Amino acid sequence: MAGFRLAPRLESDSVFLTDWPLCQLRLMDDARFPWLILVPRREGLEEWTELSAQDTGILSAEIARAGGGLAQMFNPRKLNVGALGNIVRQMHVHVIARFETDAGWPGPVWGQGTRTAYADAERDRLCTELLRRLG
Amino acid sequence: MAGFRLAPRLESDSVFLTDWPLCQLRLMDDARFPWLILVPRREGLEEWTELSAQDTGILSAEIARAGGGLAQMFNPRKLNVGALGNIVRQMHVHVIARFETDAGWPGPVWGQGTRTAYADAERDRLCTELLRRLG
Numbered sequence: 001m002a003g004f005r006l007a008p009r010l011e012s013d014s015v016f017l018t019d020w021p022l023c024q025l026r027l028m029d030d031a032r033f034p035w036l037i038l039v040p041r042r043e044g045l046e047e048w049t050e051l052s053a054q055d056t057g058i059l060s061a062e063i064a065r066a067g068g069g070l071a072q073m074f075n076p077r078k079l080n081v082g083a084l085g086n087i088v089r090q091m092h093v094h095v096i097a098r099f100e101t102d103a104g105w106p107g108p109v110w111g112q113g114t115r116t117a118y119a120d121a122e123r124d125r126l127c128t129e130l131l132r133r134l135g
Numbered sequence: 136m137a138g139f140r141l142a143p144r145l146e147s148d149s150v151f152l153t154d155w156p157l158c159q160l161r162l163m164d165d166a167r168f169p170w171l172i173l174v175p176r177r178e179g180l181e182e183w184t185e186l187s188a189q190d191t192g193i194l195s196a197e198i199a200r201a202g203g204g205l206a207q208m209f210n211p212r213k214l215n216v217g218a219l220g221n222i223v224r225q226m227h228v229h230v231i232a233r234f235e236t237d238a239g240w241p242g243p244v245w246g247q248g249t250r251t252a253y254a255d256a257e258r259d260r261l262c263t264e265l266l267r268r269l270g
Contacts, residue, residue, distance in 0.1 A: 046213075047202065047206070047213075047214050048195075048198055048199050048202050048214060048216055049199050049202045049203045049206060049214065051199065053196070056192070056195045056196055056199055057191070057192035057195055057196070059195060060183075060191045060192055060194060060195030061188070061191055061192070063183055064183050064184050064186065064191055067182065067183050067184045068184045071182070071184060077221075078181075078182075078219070078220050078221050078224075079182050079183060079184065079218075079220075080217070080218070080219045080220075080221070081183055081217065081218040081219075082215070082216065082217040082218070082219070082243070083214075083215070083216040083217070084213070084215045084216075084217070084243060085213050085214075085215070086212075086213050086215070086233060086240060086241035086242070087241050089213075098221060105221060106221035106222050107221070107245065107246040108217070108219060108243045108245045108246060110242065110243045111242040111243060
């Protein structure tokens with residue numbers, strides 16, 4: 001994907017897992033929620049409506065794939081999917097495992113409280129396990 | 136779609152616009168934000184991961200169609216797309232036109248403030264215009 005560059009805020013708040021056919025898959029570095037981010041590797045993309053017809057279908061399948069991995073690993077009460085972009089314009093899709101006991105339930109995670117980075121060992125362990133199931 | 140029934144909370148908070156191939160398209164009755172809701176007409180569906188491969192693609196295309204209509208009508212700063220379901224379990228996808236001047240910017244709309252129903256004439260006018268562009 002010539003020219004694809006990740007927005008600095010996505011780079012700093014999340015860690016690389018792998019590249020899927022359309023999206024770069026990343027783990028949000030927030031120990032409060034099991035939280036994946038999918039970033040379509042298309043330079044300049046901001047809106048769902050700007051995806052090609054083909055990419056529109058692939059994105060939805062990759063959301064399901066990410067959600068399926070989280071569901072298998074964490075058995076959440078609910079998956080949350082969101083593409084907002086009010087702050088970081090580069091298109092990215094959040095896929096989050098939610099629990100009735102989590103820090104934001106039943107509200108959305110965005111704009112709630114403060115991100116809590118994983119301890120290094122925990123982040124490494126989680127990335128390894130996610131890649132085993134999703135890579 | 137045998138057996139499809141709308142959750143009472145979706146029924147009371149939004150109004151019917153039309154049925155697309157997969158989703159029922161509804162207008163959220165909240166004058167603070169131009170806000171569409173897509174409800175896949177599949178009984179018992181709660182999660183993105185439960186959609187068939189075919190429906191997964193159709194849903195994404197219908198999100199783009201809804202977003203395109205809002206963008207054309209309102210020229211928003213950003214579209215927001217979200218499938219949460221922490222409160223209403225029936226799968227539904229929000230597609231919302233956002234502005235830097237709106238009541239929740241740059242945060243998400245969910246869980247922010249109180250829904251403000253449209254005046255009847257305004258709701259009717261908006262539904263007519265949305266159907267003209269999206270029907």
